[in-house]
Amino acid sequence: MNNETWLNKVNWSDDGLVPAIAQDAATGRVLMVAWMNREALKLTWQKSEAVYWSRSRKKLWHKGEESGHIQKVKEIRLDCDGDVILLQIEQQGGIACHTGRESCFYSRLEQGRWVEVDEVLKSPDEIYKR
């Protein structure tokens, strides 16, 4: 279990990162994409909860640490080039996006315009000022 060969098989970018897609294990909906470094991926595997690397805050980000919207990880996959991770998750609270929506992908292209087609389930104020 201390063997980290599997982490070496990931094609980390020059910045030491890899994008990770979080997909709802039950519905198949793609909820978000965030970044992981080596430590984040290792922790995700160990905890079976998604841990990302926040590029803006430059630190590890245990998803849900503030919002409570933890992502329980059911499966971890790697693509053929080794440069994208796909997580099958259970989204606690049913909200992955910081805007209070289920998914970050709520804007749909309609006749040359991005239209916000998904509803806000909980206001960000309510989520983050607990």
Add this chain to the structure above:
Amino acid sequence: MNNETWLNKVNWSDDGLVPAIAQDAATGRVLMVAWMNREALKLTWQKSEAVYWSRSRKKLWHKGEESGHIQKVKEIRLDCDGDVILLQIEQQGGIACHTGRESCFYSRLEQGRWVEVDEVLKSPDEIYKR
């Protein structure tokens, strides 16, 4: 239709690229992730077929141009940060991966090892030497 305001709403990287996830519109399976530049995204929208930017070949890549594995695009979404595209597609031939598998995400992490869990549907030789 010539108004390209929507293309300006995408947060292009310094290299002028954005990652695009191709998801099977019928099954929800995540098939692959590739990159798009502005022209690729515009063509994807115009043709309703996925066009990517090949970083290795440094040119536009109309997915399926060699393999016949065209991706018919049913929906284009953008995430909350504007830096990831999500396509709902119909995968012609049922194969998205250059290895001849349905999805590029065929390696699953099992007890600290990546295991190839999906079968090759058609050999790459057969796909590319038509």
